[in-house]
Amino acid sequence: MIERLCGFDLRDCVLRIELKSEPMKDTMDNTQHPAHNLPAPQIERVRHELRRRSLTVADVTDITPGMRRVVLTGDDLADFVSLAPDDHVKIFVSIPEGEERRDYTPRRYDNDARTLTIDFALHEAGPVTQWALDATPGATLAIGGPRGSAVVSTSVKRWLLIGDETALPAMGRRIEESDAATVITAIAAVADPSERQTFDTKAELNLHWAERPLADATDATSLLEVLRDVQIQPGTFVWVAAEASVARAVREYLVTERGYPLPWIKASGYWVKGKADTTEKFE
Numbered sequence: 001m002i003e004r005l006c007g008f009d010l011r012d013c014v015l016r017i018e019l020k021s022e023p024m025k026d027t028m029d030n031t032q033h034p035a036h037n038l039p040a041p042q043i044e045r046v047r048h049e050l051r052r053r054s055l056t057v058a059d060v061t062d063i064t065p066g067m068r069r070v071v072l073t074g075d076d077l078a079d080f081v082s083l084a085p086d087d088h089v090k091i092f093v094s095i096p097e098g099e100e101r102r103d104y105t106p107r108r109y110d111n112d113a114r115t116l117t118i119d120f121a122l123h124e125a126g127p128v129t130q131w132a133l134d135a136t137p138g139a140t141l142a143i144g145g146p147r148g149s150a151v152v153s154t155s156v157k158r159w160l161l162i163g164d165e166t167a168l169p170a171m172g173r174r175i176e177e178s179d180a181a182t183v184i185t186a187i188a189a190v191a192d193p194s195e196r197q198t199f200d201t202k203a204e205l206n207l208h209w210a211e212r213p214l215a216d217a218t219d220a221t222s223l224l225e226v227l228r229d230v231q232i233q234p235g236t237f238v239w240v241a242a243e244a245s246v247a248r249a250v251r252e253y254l255v256t257e258r259g260y261p262l263p264w265i266k267a268s269g270y271w272v273k274g275k276a277d278t279t280e281k282f283e
C-alpha cells in the first residue's frame with residue numbers, strides 16, 4: 001500500500017500517509033467566532049487517486065505578455081478530477097540530474113475533450129517556467145495529482161480573492177465557476193495594465209488590479225492599499241495566495257487590523273523569493 005502511495009516523491013508519500021489516517025471526507029469545526037458571529041464555513045476534504053499522467057501540448061498562447069497558457073491533451077485525462085479551484089497538480093520536468101516538480105493550478109479541464117489548461121506566470125526561469133517558455137505543440141509533459149481537493153461549501157456566497165500572478169489561475173477559475181448568486185471581490189497584483197485579464201462569469205464581480213513591478217513581488221503595499229478600501233461583509237471567505245511574505249502580510253493585516261476570523265481565511269505562500277521549489281502554508 002505504501003509503495004502505491006509513494007507515486008511521485010517522498011514528500012507526496014509522507015503527505016499521503018498522513019491523509020490516510022483521516023476519514024475519506026471530513027469537515028472543519030463549526031465553532032462560533034465572536035468577531036464574526038457566524039459558524040465557520042464547512043470545508044470538505046476529498047482525496048483522489050494519485051496518478052501520473054502523460055500529456056501532449058495541444059496549444060500555447062500568451063494570454064498576456066507575462067502569462068503563458070498551455071493546453072494539454074491525452075487519453076489519461078478521461079478520469080482527471082479537480083473539485084476545487086485552488087487544487088494543484090505536480091508538474092514534472094526532466095533536468096540533467098533527474099526530475100524537478102512544481103505545483104500548478106488546473107485552470108480548466110474537460111474530460112470529454114481530454115484537455116487540461118494550465119497558466120504559467122513567466123518569471124526569471126526555474127525549470128518549469130523554462131519548460132513553459134520552450135513549449136510548442138507536440139511536446140510532452142507528465143503531471144501528477146491532484147491528490148486532494150479542499151471544497152468550500154457552496155453555501156458560501158461571498159468571496160474575497162487576493163493574490164499575485166501565480167494565484168490568478170485559481171482566482172480566475174473560482175470567478176468563472178461561480179454562480180449568479182455569488183458576489184466576488186478580487187484583488188490581483190500584476191506588473192502593469194498589459195497583465196490584466198478578463199473573466200467570463202455569472203457571478204457579481206468586483207475586480208481590482210494592484211499594479212507593482214514584478215521586482216516588487218515581495219512587497220504587499222499595492223495589495224494592502226486596495227484592500228484597505230474594501231468592506232468585508234460577514235460570511236465572506238477570504239482566499240489569499242502570493243509570494244509567501246506577501247501572503248503572510250495580507251493575512252496578518254486581516255487578522256490584526258480588521259479582526260477578521262481565521263476560520264474564514266485561507267492564506268498560502270505559492271512561492272518564496274530566492275528559493276526554488278518552496279511554498280508555505282499558514283494555519
Ligand SMILES: Cc1cc2nc3c(=O)[nH]c(=O)nc-3n(C[C@H](O)[C@H](O)[C@H](O)COP(=O)(O)OP(=O)(O)OC[C@H]3O[C@@H](n4cnc5c(N)ncnc54)[C@H](O)[C@@H]3O)c2cc1C
Binds near residue numbers: 121277
Ligand atoms: C498550490 C499552488 C498552485 C500554484 N499554481 C500556479 C499556477 O497555476 N501558475 C503559476 O505560474 N504558478 C503557480 N504556482 C507557483 C509555482 O509553483 C512557483 O512559482 C514555482 O516555484 C515555479 O517553478 P519554477 O521551476 O519556474 O521556479 P523555481 O525553480 O521554483 O524557482 C526559481 C527561482 O524563481 C523564483 N520564483 C518562483 N516563482 C516565481 C514567480 N512567480 N515570480 C518571480 N520569481 C519566482 C524563486 O524564488 C527562485 O528564486 C502555484 C503554487 C502552489 C503552491
